[in-house]
Amino acid sequence: MSALRPDLRIIADAIPAGVRxxxxxxxxxxxxxxxxxxxxxxxxxLEIDAAAIEAAMAQGLSVVQGDANRDLADYPDDAFDYAILSQTLQTTERPDRVVGELLRIAPRAFVSFPNFAHWRVRLSLLWTGRMPVTRLLPVAWYETPNIHHVTVRDFRELLREKGIRVEGAWYLSGDKPTSAAAASWRAEHAIFLIARG
Structure with missing residues (x-):
């Protein structure tokens, strides 16, 4: 097995064999x-960065250049069994619409994101009054691609409002799994498997 990022390892282990x-x-x-x-x-x-696309294609992978904000609309309904959006939701213009598109093109989707309510983020804001720089959020506020600061509770509320089911949820503190208990402040990273309601 290759060395995947911890969130990607969870997705790789959870997705069934032989699907699209x-x-x-x-x-x-x-x-x-x-x-x-x-x-x-x-x-x-689907990837926006040309250098990343070249690296993927060099491995013989099928990748097209595109932007999740606009280009998901080009895929037909139920084109895939699973859609995967890892560490990208917070960079999209309208995360609610992107989640809707994921579940239009596939009945199930994995979505992962950094939890902006993690205790280190909260503490940094409290003590310094500044946007934090952490291992998962490694750049200053003016350099970050993150335009929506999503939390575990925010994401769960969005799913509830849209009638979307949660079929699985995993939480990471550092690179290690942590329990769902108090995940809203203990988890640095969240991974959800969601499905149409």
Missing amino acids: ALDIGCGDGALMAELRAGKQIDARG
Whole structure:
């Protein structure tokens, strides 16, 4: 097995073999390569960064250049079994619409994001009055691609409002799993498996 980021490892372990998956914001294709090799998944990718696309294509992966904010609309309904949006939700213009598009093109989706309510983020804001710089949020506020600061509670509320089911949830503190108890402040990173209501 390759060394995947912890959130990607959770997704790779949870997704069933032999399905069709679209990885939105696939980067260099690490997850797609793992899914193809380990589970014979027909994995396709959508990525905005040209260098990342080149790296993915060099591995023989099927990746197209595109923007999740606009280009998901080009995919037909139920084109895939699973959509994957890892560490990208907070960078989208309208996360609510992107989540809707994920579940239009696939009945199930994995969504992962950094939890902006983690205790270190809260403490930094409280003590310094400044936007924090952490391991998962490593750049200053003016350099970050993050335009929506989502929390575990915010995401759960969005799902509730839209009638979207949660089929699974995993939480990471550092690179290690943590329990759902108090995940809203203990988890640095959240991974959800969601499905149409």
